[in-house]
Amino acid sequence: MKCPRCGSMDNRVIESRTLASGESIRRRRECAGCGFRFTSYERIVEKQLMIVKNSQRREPFSREKLERGIHRALEKRNISQREIEEIVNDLEDKASLHGGSDHEIPSSLIGEMVLEKLYHVDRVAYVRFASVYRNFSDLEEFVREIENFTKEID
Structure with a gap:
């Protein structure tokens, strides 16, 4: 070395x-x-998990990129760094399982897994992440998303 x-x-x-x-x-x-x-x-280095983007372009899975996105969604929320790391670890494990024998997973599936996790952890973070992931273009989309999960609570 x-x-x-x-x-x-x-x-x-x-x-x-x-x-x-x-x-x-x-x-x-x-x-x-x-x-x-x-x-x-x-x-041990295993075959790299590849993310298949919507454009069919492939890029290596990046734990740092995943953590950055979750961190942004949870910014100024009462969630510790340890909890964020546990979320990222869980998502990384799930992504590897879904990657299968070809070690590829669609980016859309990772986005949905993040949303599902954030939905149960912090609803504000869920809406923040959804607004970027689903590319909200106006206030109406925010309102619809919030109405969707307030209906589930009732």
Whole structure:
């Protein structure tokens, strides 16, 4: 492993620790050249899950992009970062399951899974996400969406 400080390939592992139910390993390393200590992570790499966009273009699944969208919807809501991470973990697991043997999932299915999750977590976040995901163009669409779930509550 290349030292991030001096670029030397000569280093040793000081400590190894298993993380996340054995799915990854954290290693503390020390560079023999400059003495710098750094951390590396090792995990099994499976075939990349691909997102099929409406235009039929494919792009790799991005956990960060999913988390960013959920974070925006939940901004200034009383939801902790830990809860957001649990939501993202759950959605990532579901997406992988739906990906099947070809490791592809439509972006529309991910959007619907996010909406379903947010509906049960925070209704304001649900409407925020829906307004972007469904591309609301006017106030009437907001009102219709809110009326839809207020009917379900009654």
